[in-house]
Amino acid sequence: MISGKPIGRLSLYRRLLNGLMHEGVQSVYSHDLAARAGVTAAQVRRDIMNIGYSGNPNRGYDVRMLVESISNFLDDPDGQNVALVGVGNLGRAILAFFSGRRPKLSIVAAFDSDPEKFGRVIRGCRCYSIDQAPEVIRELNIKIATLCVPANVAQEIADLCIRAGVKGILNFAPVPLHVSGSVYVEDIDMTMSIEKVAYFARTN
Amino acid sequence: MISGKPIGRLSLYRRLLNGLMHEGVQSVYSHDLAARAGVTAAQVRRDIMNIGYSGNPNRGYDVRMLVESISNFLDDPDGQNVALVGVGNLGRAILAFFSGRRPKLSIVAAFDSDPEKFGRVIRGCRCYSIDQAPEVIRELNIKIATLCVPANVAQEIADLCIRAGVKGILNFAPVPLHVSGSVYVEDIDMTMSIEKVAYFARTN
Numbered sequence: 208m209i210s211g212k213p214i215g216r217l218s219l220y221r222r223l224l225n226g227l228m229h230e231g232v233q234s235v236y237s238h239d240l241a242a243r244a245g246v247t248a249a250q251v252r253r254d255i256m257n258i259g260y261s262g263n264p265n266r267g268y269d270v271r272m273l274v275e276s277i278s279n280f281l282d283d284p285d286g287q288n289v290a291l292v293g294v295g296n297l298g299r300a301i302l303a304f305f306s307g308r309r310p311k312l313s314i315v316a317a318f319d320s321d322p323e324k325f326g327r328v329i330r331g332c333r334c335y336s337i338d339q340a341p342e343v344i345r346e347l348n349i350k351i352a353t354l355c356v357p358a359n360v361a362q363e364i365a366d367l368c369i370r371a372g373v374k375g376i377l378n379f380a381p382v383p384l385h386v387s388g389s390v391y392v393e394d395i396d397m398t399m400s401i402e403k404v405a406y407f408a409r410t411n
Numbered sequence: 412m413i414s415g416k417p418i419g420r421l422s423l424y425r426r427l428l429n430g431l432m433h434e435g436v437q438s439v440y441s442h443d444l445a446a447r448a449g450v451t452a453a454q455v456r457r458d459i460m461n462i463g464y465s466g467n468p469n470r471g472y473d474v475r476m477l478v479e480s481i482s483n484f485l486d487d488p489d490g491q492n493v494a495l496v497g498v499g500n501l502g503r504a505i506l507a508f509f510s511g512r513r514p515k516l517s518i519v520a521a522f523d524s525d526p527e528k529f530g531r532v533i534r535g536c537r538c539y540s541i542d543q544a545p546e547v548i549r550e551l552n553i554k555i556a557t558l559c560v561p562a563n564v565a566q567e568i569a570d571l572c573i574r575a576g577v578k579g580i581l582n583f584a585p586v587p588l589h590v591s592g593s594v595y596v597e598d599i600d601m602t603m604s605i606e607k608v609a610y611f612a613r614t615n
Contacts (some may be wrong), residue, residue, distance in 0.1 A: 211607050218606040222585060226562070245587040287609050300504030304601060312609055350612045353605070358430070375612025377605050381426060383449040391611030393604045397508060400597045401557070401581050402422040403415055405491050405516055407595030408554045408579025 211393070213254050214281070219244050220251070221277040224270050234267035282311040288347050290373070292364050293355035294319040294334055297379060301355060302330035314353070316343050337364070344371035351375045358382040415597070417458050418485070423448050424455070425481045428474050438471035486515040492551050494577070496568050497559035498523040498538055501583060505559055506534035518557070520547050541568070548575035555579045562586040569596075
């Protein structure tokens with residue numbers, strides 16, 4: 208069982224490698240990729256070995272082939288559908304941010320409790336009533352939900368999504384979610400982050 | 412030297428305690444706070460002891476006093492000014508999200524390279540040209556910057572902010588920043604996060 212951190216690093220390596228590929232770079236050494244990613248070269252080599260990439264690190268990695276290997280490992284070849292719940296300021300920004308960014312991940316439905324938004328297409332994504340979520344999540348085979356809802360309803364919304372088949376949650380609500388072990392939750396707590404930065408900006 | 416994780420937990424405890432206070436709860440046991448925060452009771456007690464709070468955990472913590480203690484530890488009593496760079500979709504969402512949320516942290520200036528935005532007040536925050544950043548950051552004694560800029564300019568913008576006196580950066584740009592040890596960087600990498608969720612939603 209691979210944990211969250213190496214998956215995060217592979218995602219970062221792929222992004223950096225895509226950048227190199229667009230600059231016309233064809234091969235890269237582990238120490239160069241490591242410096243860009245802010246990790247050690249040994250870490251890069253281990254992560255890449257773990258996904259079964261068979262390139263020779265002494266001659267450098269072939270950038271295009273390494274991107275392909277990482278993509279084969281990380282992505283579902285058929286793509287994955289994502290739901291977003293809570294189409295406020297943050298939800299809209301997330302829709303705009305992810306729109307078309309990852310070929311294998313599509314936000315295919317947004318949910319809100321505000322009737323003004325029902326049926327509208329916001330940032331390219333159709334918005335439904337939260338009451339329709341169980342039905343739409345099942346119909347569109349959505350296994351991933353992004354929660355941009357207030358803290359006081361986050362757990363209830365998470366439970367609703369999970370009952371409808373969601374297996375992974377990206378949680379922007381500033382509250383920890385309690386879920387069973389078969390569901391993966393990644394928290395993005397912006398308030399906590401800015402408070403950490405503020406503390407260290409003051410005391411460092 | 413206290414590291415990032417306990418500071419993050421203290422930020423979370425305070426948020427949970429504020430929630431309890433609004434519900435009229437006056438005291439809380441470490442195990443109850445721990446369950447809400449998703450950590451162990453021993454961890455809660457250790458974190459709270461480390462900030463010098465002298466309540467008796469056997470009778471429960473006084474909610475209001477504990478909030479005060481955490482605030483005394485985390486916050487600058489005079490408040491801290493924050494800059495936001497990059498007023499696109501994400502930048503606007505961040506402005507709206509943080510606006511008035513933390514009494515001791517104020518986003519007092521936003522910067523962008525689009526002349527259409529110069530001089531405008533966006534989500535309650537005045538927008539300046541990025542060329543004015545060094546001057547404005549110094550004048551307003553800004554030590555904290557939130558970067559919502561594209562990856563290819565993030566390092567350059569970070570360097571500019573740091574030269575002007577910034578000591579802490581909340582980095583939403585999807586690229587690691589290289590800074591000296593006296594500057595604290597907290598990354599929020601939304602692409603990495605959604606890719607992690609997608610991976611585990613598929614394989615768990």
